[in-house]
Amino acid sequence: MIVAERKPLGEIAEMIAPYEKVCVIGCRSCVAICLAGGEKEVNMLVSAMGLLNRRTGRTQNLDGLVLERQCEKEWVKEVEDRILESDVILSMSCSLGAQTIGDMYPEKIVVPGLNTAIFGVPEEQGVWSEKCLGCGDCIIHTTGGICPIARCAKSMLNGPCGGSSDGHCEVNLELDCAWYAIHERLKLQGRLELMDMVRPPKEWNTSHSGGRRVIVREEARLTSHQKRATEESQ
Amino acid sequence: MNRGTQVVICRVCSEGAGLLDVDKLARVASDAPGVCSTVVVERACNKKTVLEIVDDAMAKEADRLLVAPCSKKEISPALFQTYAKKAKMNEFLMEAVDIIGEVTLPHRDDPTRVQPKAEAKLRSAIVRINMLEPLQRTEERMRTSNVVVIGAGAAGIEAASVASAFGLHTVIIEKSEKKIDAPGVVMPKSRLISAKGHAGNYILTIEVGEKRETLECAAIVVASGGDWREAKGPIVDELQVAKPLHHLEQEIGEGRLPGGAIIILDTPDPKGIRTPAQDFMWEEALHCATHIRRKSPTTEVYLVFQEMRAMGLAEFDYKEASELGVKFIRYDSKKPPKVDTKNGTRLIVTDMAQEETLSLAFDTLYYASVAPNPDNAAIAVALRIPISSSGGIRRGSIQRGPVATPRPGIFVCGTAKFPKSREVARLEGKAAGLMAAQFAAAGKWEFGGSVAEVTSDKCSACLTCVRTCPYEAPFIGIAGKAEIAIQMCQGCGICAGICPSKAIELHNYTDDQLSAETAAYLGGDF
Amino acid sequence: MADAKPKIVGFCCEKHGTESVDLAIRSGEQYDASVRLVTVPCTGRVDGLHILKALEDGADAVFVLGCLEKNCYYDTGSIEGRKRVEYVRTMLSEVGIEPERVEMFNASSTMVWKFPEIASTMSQTARRLGPIEPRGDTK
Amino acid sequence: MKTGSNLEKVFEAGKFAVTAEIGPPQSANPEPLIHHAKMLNGSADAFNLTDNQTAVVRLSSIASAAIIMKEGIEPVIQMTCRDRNRIALQSDLLGACAIGVKNVLCLTGDHQIFGNEKAAKSVFDFDSVSELYTFNKLRNEGLQPGGNVLEEKPEVYLGCAENPFATPYEFRATRLAKKVNAGADFVQTQAIFDMDMFELWMDEVRSRGLDKKTHILAGLIPMKTAGAARYMKNKVPGMIVPKRIIDRMKNASDAAEEGIKLCVEQIDTLKSMKGVHGVHIMAVKWEEIVPRIAEMAGLLPRPSFD
Structure with a gap:
């Protein structure tokens, strides 16, 4: 899932300082699960901002609400009134939610309350680790199920590099060396020969390097005949 | 309304x-x-x-x-x-x-x-x-009033006796084959595999020999004891002449006295795992030492311990031991004793009081130490009870009683928690037997009232509640959203306080109720 | 800035927390009347939001009092309580409000001295810091 | 003969090769390079010019090569994958060849976290193996990864690094095999302090016949102080410094002299080790000591092919 982290409240306060009516919008999806932007965080943020405003002697109207999924237009549409009433939207969702609102209401200023960080896995309650970079060409079947692109600091295809120290990464000795882990996993699976092959340069054009990606499932799309009338199409 | x-x-x-x-x-x-x-x-x-x-x-x-x-x-x-x-x-x-x-x-x-x-x-x-x-509070009838005791050591037998005297049927699960004289049913060569259900209605799966059996019970006493097998720690492994203290007790009991100088050592490092000072052997060690000196005043006896406290009547043993010339050496756990490898019958130890390094010649070394029962982890997993960092079964808050686990209907006593002297283990066994019996004899288990409830619409199924609840009351139900098993819920509200989606409320301690009460109190100007 | 009548809220668990308070009171201890106790079943029930709301509703300081961490009636409740308090303190620091306005305490039911000590600590903090209001140095 | 580089000639002549390292300055001033080039001339067969080593910004490896070539000594340029994608790597390779560089060492590169531009975005389009693979295809077939074929193929002698002391140890010889398969003509190893462990690695290397397919230069770092030894043991990942070496440095009355002695002893051992074709001396911030070590180790004069 997408893992995000709340920005320091001071930074958020600065972003919303110029505005009177602030609509704080959380999301019940990934960012709630990673404890960054669910209802609890939204309420606490509104409350903390209230205290900050009391301390600085100003009034600011903070309206907190939470959507099922902020990255989908239908859910955003449900709170349109409150979005339109506000001077600024403080999105407590990943950047996808923030941009969805921004794209739907281009005249509205949207500020991010969270730093969208990683495609992560909850290793334990409160700990998430990065395991995918979305390169668009998954090869983990050849690497023992461990992604070297995300889990090696140098995204090496022919690791481990000379910095692999006791199975740890030279960049952060608290983290596992991905290629060491791949070696151990392949050994366990009796497939060490996969370590022997020279992996040629990766074709990065399936990743962000190929430009912004749009995924289309033709059979899932609605034909113009199927599409309902919407405001945009008028 | x-x-x-x-x-x-x-x-x-x-x-x-x-x-x-x-x-x-x-x-x-x-x-x-x-x-x-x-x-x-x-x-x-x-x-x-x-x-x-x-x-x-x-x-x-x-x-x-x-x-x-x-x-x-x-x-x-x-x-x-x-x-x-x-x-x-x-x-x-x-x-x-x-x-x-x-x-x-x-x-x-x-x-x-x-x-x-x-x-x-x-x-x-x-x-x-x-x-x-x-x-509303609800009650559930217990299908049986049986009490199951895990382990047939001193504490376990005592627990079964007390529960049995209460008029309940008891079943002791014992992993060894030893013959046990205890009331109720004793199942030798058996061990706990898993447990289902909740307080008052537990269903245990037991492995007996090769077979698996199901056992229903109202309450459970964990008396799994310690690991009494003999090889202990690096010092002892090096020595042929090292024996566990209970061998010495046995020898004394049979009227034999070991010859030559004797060291009784609390091995600081059983199996290489550092354990805190073990109090359970203090009395036994004192008792043996005084006995030997009394019978054979020329035998040198050293008690080499990190700590030695004589409690209650054991104070007399301590006094007598000192008078009889038992030598007490206290060492710092950071500087554990070593065996002189060139001369395998000497122990090198730094005495904390004198700050002097001694080289003690001895003929037999008895180690007064026990490791936690290695089965504890499996028992804890099966019964969903916590285990302490030292490997013992962790008891719950003292307010629930000194032998209660955090889970209702499950009690723990004796060395299962941490090494206890036999006397204390027996007393705890009695207490656990009694508490289990009272619990089982009630015949019904009452629950509900101020418990947690999930608002499904708000739940993100993030598992935070499932992972955090100490009682494992929340679970993800068939709708893919969290639900609370109210038989398990004890009404602490930890889940309500931590839910990131604010999908859980604790009845009568809801956010609104608490905030309104607080605001009203703050409204008063005084 | 000192306030003769500060407002202090104490979220107090109904197990060891309340019992330690009761014991102190029955032993004749006196404490600052500014302290307003709100009972919760366990400090694990306390949500950071309750603390922030109390501050919003006029409290100058808030404390949470629970069982000793190794002897919590609800096993891990007071550990959870401490974590909530710590998070609120972080948030307060981030918005420039003194984190010491919010504290976590633990007591066992027999610690007769503990609650008066807590009340006095919080009362001093609240009096020293005064209400959350514009400071002289704010523009 | 692939390129006719001096280093290649030494190997082809079956001589025990010597390479050394020169760290380019952290400024645009070429003087230190010229100074070192003059001083070191004749003490080794080729000189590595590091490429922003430990991710610290320095005068570029290729420009440094151009400068020392003017002094008549042969460079080995280092090219890491950290700062350049495949377009820049190929372009720089062509450029380096055009100005007469003949030896290229392919490296993945130290992570930017170790350097003085920690906020940099790293590239790592390639790793050292894919870099070798690509350069090898370029020189043999003129074939670029993108499919384009060069009219003129670059003539270049390709080297790589390998660390016998990084985990998993059992994979380290295999990794060298990968590099050899990808086109490495020579390899410079990580600095050796634990000779026994190096010997074990060499056993593996020899049993795979890698010493016949590539030229192995054993890496050495002469140490000036005991502190340097401790630093390398504790702070440099993938470096194994046995306690006895640290003790020896610590107990020496003159640590620098002891460091030189140790290095010379190591060279003596390596000279007789089967499959080792030379040494690579990395006198970090102590370049001036290389001629003396070479002299003491009986490695002078260096062969000449004119």
């Missing part, structure tokens, strides 16, 4: 300290929203008075009751019972506000603030009572 609150103010208790204006308190109550009746009585605990105010409550159609100024513990239970019976009032809608305890008594030195604070406290209590929900 919320028909109205009757506020009963008791004059005797209120005026006791002469700091409260009862009539003013009554006016505060009657002015408060939701209050349909305010009654000032001389003594609320008086039986006749109770009947009068119940009549008033019924006449005013009050569905909730607030009594001031003492705590629910101090009010005659008859008052609430009569209400519940006559006025059919829900037990969760009857509360007391402890103005004496919270205001009058602790602020006698600041009398001007007593009245306004009491008023604010009363107002906040009224806000709270108006928001309370009528909850």
Whole structure:
């Protein structure tokens, strides 16, 4: 899932300082699960901002609400009134939610309350680790199920590099060396020969390097005949 | 639903300290929203008075009751019972506000603030009572009153005996083949595999020899003991002449005395895992040492311990041991003793008191130490009870009793928790047997009331509650959303406090209720 | 800035927390009347939001009092309580409000001295810091 | 003969090769390079010019090569994958060849976290193996990864690094095999302090016949102080410094002299080790000591092919 982290409240306060009516919008999806932007965080943020405003002697109207999924237009549409009433939207969702609102209401200023960080896995309650970079060409079947692109600091295809120290990464000795882990996993699976092959340069054009990606499932799309009338199409 | 609150103010208790204006308190109550009746009585605990105010409550159609100024513990239970019976009032809608305890008594030195604070406290209590929900408690019949005891050591046998004397059927699960003399059924060569169910109705899967059996029980006593196998720690592994202390006890019991110098050492490092000082061997070690010196005054006996405390009557043993010339050497756990490898019958140890390094020649070394039972982890996993960092079964809060685990109906005693002297283990076994028996004999398990509930629409199925609840009450249900198994819920509200989607509320301690009560209390200016 | 009548909220668990308070009171201890106790079943029930709301509603300081961490009636409740308090303190620091306005305490039911000590600490903090209001140095 | 580089000639002549390292300055001033080039001339067969080593910004490896070539000594340029994608790597390779560079060492590169531009975005389009693979295809077939074929193929002698002391140890010889398969003509190893462990690695290397397919230069770092030894043991990942070496440095009356002695002893051992074709001396911030070590180790004069 997408893992995000709340920005320091001071930074958020600065972003919303110029505005009177602030609509704080959380999301019940990934960012709630990673404890960054669910209802609890939204309420606490509104409350903390209230205290900050009391301390600085100003009034600011903070309206907190939470959507099922902020990255989908239908859910955003449900709170349109409150979005339109506000001077600024403080999105407590990943950047996808923030941009969805921004794209739907281009005249509205949207500020991010969270730093969208990683495609992560909850290793334990409160700990998430990065395991995918979305390169668009998954090869983990050849690497023992461990992604070297995300889990090696140098995204090496022919690791481990000379910095692999006791199975740890030279960049952060608290983290596992991905290629060491791949070696151990392949050994366990009796497939060490996969370590022997020279992996040629990766074709990065399936990743962000190929430009912004749009995924289309033709059979899932609605034909113009199927599409309902919407405001945009008028 | 919320028909109205009757506020009963008791004059005797209120005026006791002469700091409260009862009539003013009554006016505060009657002015408060939701209050349909305010009654000032001389003594609320008086039986006749109770009947009068119940009549008033019924006449005013009050569905909730607030009594001031003492705590629910101090009010005659008859008052609430009569209400519940006559006025059919829900037990969760009857509360007391402890103005004496919270205001009058602790602020006698600041009398001007007593009245306004009491008023604010009363107002906040009224806000709270108006928001309370009528909850129900449910009970479940226990299908059996059997008590299962895991482990047939000193503590386990004692537990089974006590429970059996209580008239309950007991089953002891024992992993060894040793012959056990204990009441009820003893299942040798058996071990616990898994457990289902909850307090009062546990269903255990037991492996007996090759077979698996299912065992239903109302309560469980864990008396798994320690790891009494013989190889212990690096020092001992190096030595042929090292034996566990119970060998010495056995020899003494058979009337034999070991020859040559003897060291009794609390191995600091059983199996390479550092364990805290072990108290359970202190008495045994003292006992053996005095016995040997008494019988054979020329035998050198050293007690090499990190710590040695003689408690209760053992103080006499300690005194006698000193008088008989037993040598006590205390060492720092950071500087554990070493065996002289060139001369395998010497122990090098630094005495903490003298700061002197000694080289002790000896003929036999007895180690007074026990590691936790390696089965504890599997038992803890099966029963869903916590394990301590030292590998013992962790008990719950002392308020639940000294032999209770955090899980209702499961008790733990003796060395399963941490090494205990045999005497203490037996006593704990008795206590655990008794608590388990009382629990099982109740025949029913009551639950519900102020428990947690999930609002499915808000739940993100993030598993935070599932991972955090100490009782494993939350689970992800078939709808893919969290649900609370109310038989397991103990009403702590940890899940409600941590839910990132604010999808869980604890009945009668909801966010709204707590915040409204707090705001009302803060509203008072004093 | 000192306030003669500060407002202090104490969220107090009804197990060891409340019992330690009761014991202190029954032993004749006196404490600052500014302290307003709100009972919760366990400090694990306390949500950071309750603390922030109390501050919003006029409290100058808030404390949470629970069982000792190794002897919590609800096993891990007071550990959870401490974590909530710590998070609120972080948030307060981030918005420039003194984190010491919010504290976590633990007591066992027999620690008769503990609650008066807590009340006095919080009372001093609240009096020293005064209400959360515009400071002289704010523009 | 692939390129006719001096280093290649030494190997082809079956001589025990010597390479050394010159760290380019952290400025645009070429003087230190010229100074070192003059001083070191004749003490080794080729000189590595590091490429922003440990991710610290320095005068570029290729420009440094151009400067020292003017002094008449042969460079080995280092090219890491950290700062350049495949377009820049190929372009720089062509450029380096055009100005007469003949030896290229292919490296993945130290992570930017170790350097003085920690906020940099790293590239890592390639790793050392894919870099070798690509350069090898370029020189043999003129074939670029994108499919384009060069009219003129670059003539270049390709080297790589390998660390016998990084985990998993059992994979380290295999990794060298990958590099050899990808086109490495020579390899410079990580600095050796634990000779026994190096010997074990060499056993593996020899059993795979890698010493026949590539030229192995054993890496050495002469140490000036005991502190340097401790630093390398504790702070440099993938470096194994046995306690006895640290003790020896610590107990020496003159640590620098002891460091030189140790290095010379190591060279003596390596000279007789089967499959080792030379040494690579990395006198970090102590370049001036290389001629003396070479002299003491009996490695002078260096062969000349004119």
